[in-house]
Amino acid sequence: MPGKRDGKTGLCRRQESVQTMDRPASGGRNGRVTIREVAEDAGVSVAAVSKVLRDAYGVSDVMEAKVRASIAKLDYRPHTAARAMRGQTYTIGVLLADVKNPFFPQVIDGIDDGLAGTQYVPFFGIGHGSTSMEKAIVHAMVDRQMDGLIMIGQRMTDAEVEATARQAAITVIGHHAPQATLFDSANNDDERGGTLVVEHLIAQGYKRPAMITLRRADLGQADVSQRREAGFVSGMRAAGFDDSAIRIAAAADDIDDVTATVRMLLEGPNPPDAIFGWADYYALEVLSAVRALGLRVPEDIGVIGYDNSPPCAYTQNDLTSIDQSGREIGRNAARLMLERIAGRKTAEHFVVQPRVAVRNSTALRNS
Amino acid sequence: MPGKRDGKTGLCRRQESVQTMDRPASGGRNGRVTIREVAEDAGVSVAAVSKVLRDAYGVSDVMEAKVRASIAKLDYRPHTAARAMRGQTYTIGVLLADVKNPFFPQVIDGIDDGLAGTQYVPFFGIGHGSTSMEKAIVHAMVDRQMDGLIMIGQRMTDAEVEATARQAAITVIGHHAPQATLFDSANNDDERGGTLVVEHLIAQGYKRPAMITLRRADLGQADVSQRREAGFVSGMRAAGFDDSAIRIAAAADDIDDVTATVRMLLEGPNPPDAIFGWADYYALEVLSAVRALGLRVPEDIGVIGYDNSPPCAYTQNDLTSIDQSGREIGRNAARLMLERIAGRKTAEHFVVQPRVAVRNSTALRNS
DNA sequence: GTGAAAGCGCTAACAC
């Protein structure tokens, strides 16, 4: 490092090492109060304070009261790094595949709900849709001794996740791993959701639905876009479509590519009369592309998304979408995480059922 | 804690304390490789390894090569908590006021740019628009010995920020503090931006602009919404408006309240013919409310936002907005942060000039 | 029920 900022700190430390009898002005290094000072103030041992901090067994009520009073009086907050050396960090790392997806805020709210009232604090790492970045973030979280990791929409393989599960408790969201034993998961039934899309479109009178899905080199069958595709396919088959009539076009996570893909579909032979965007943020771009072509929604073309995120309700979007209860998923992910940390060794996989949130973008029957 | 997950760990530790001469299978606690093992493998001292890790002065090329080889061979990654006890954590905490603001992703990209190629990793805390939560997160970051904090759109007072600045390097974004000496800031000129809005609307032929701003109990003059209001006011005055004709309505961060406020403005006496939403995510809700009322944009009413975030470009929004170069702000915030950590003691306040990104939502002259 | 003391894995002062 090209410089230090501990000129003052070094001084502090030197003063302390002289072991002056009068207690230093306000704590040790960095001016922070330490457990030792709390113990002195309360007239008890350091061990006693530590026990109170962790709600551990073996403290009398009187002692606990004294300790809590001193903690409050000195405004003491334990030094997480020091705790990490021996015990826990009370930190949950949350890996977000990206920050642009308007669905994630709901999940985050749910995680906050589930962690409220505990000592655990969530910190977020942002993967920007890159698997190598996701791995780097997971490493950084493990290096910082985070007690557990919640991974939202990540694309690491099950094997990679399991390797990490040996270092910290893990819950995945937006990644199906019903057979995994070393980590938990919380999801909606994406396959069912994909089928719901088809059922809804057909019921509204659309005749030629198509899907625009996520194009990425490293997608596995466990990822949500793939599950939704599978559900879309089986829904189409159940509706009597021949496999050759089931169209799924993949577009990169980029508005220009989504726009080009929509044009390709609509200007090609036998154009669809309804488009399913695999997630809302794709469907909103589909809406943009469709409107740019001068087509009317829902008369000329229906559009449906997935996630039922807040922008769907805006009048200019008025987008039908599959609701997957993000907040409940987040809440359950936090619960599973806390249970794991508390000692559960068996895996649990939470699944919630999706439902259609009907809006104007697929209202062919009423138009 | 109602249970432990260190049955195995405890075992490991006991084995080690027996000081067996044969090196343990693969590292100590948690199976992690330690600096001691790297030193043994490379045949050098732990101090030497530590120096290599920190690019510190006093290592020969030969030794460095040996150390790096062992690090790679053993897949060693330093234990951040242990580093934190004596030195740095190489962690930058980023406080996001909320996750819903579509402008923040650009800033985050900029921060990532600025941190790329360094050892520093950003971790994000999410404030959900609550000042008490923001304070809790800042505490959690300081408790975890993060080397620096970047705070985006936070609403703590300068005094509170300065108190924190004694514990960690600080850069604020979306908060103006030109006179602050203990921390840095990176912003666009929000006051100028507010004036640009008026200049643009008037030039387009709108006669009665109004502004919808953020309502919160704890806003200070330093916050961006207030700066934009000030710029709006001075722009209106410069355009010849009487103070009684300058209308600024405050709405809570909630689509229902924004909608109600828009109705109040448009259905009241002397309705505006253009509305400025203090940030894009407000302007998009204004657009929704206006469309719900059956008004045409831009003919019946113009709408303009601030931030020029990606949704502005969608055809269904086509929203004129003030561009404040979020990515550049983020990049500079990271730069300022690294400089502070490297030892800079004087404050720096980076300001970029905003510009109008013209789209259809204010195209009165062409309609 | 309580406290003394041994570390956790690093960093940095200091001796060589």
Add this chain to the structure above:
DNA sequence: GTGTTAGCGCTTTCAC
């Protein structure tokens, strides 16, 4: 240039 070593602030035995 290199290695030895004393802690950083906690947690956790283990005596008492």
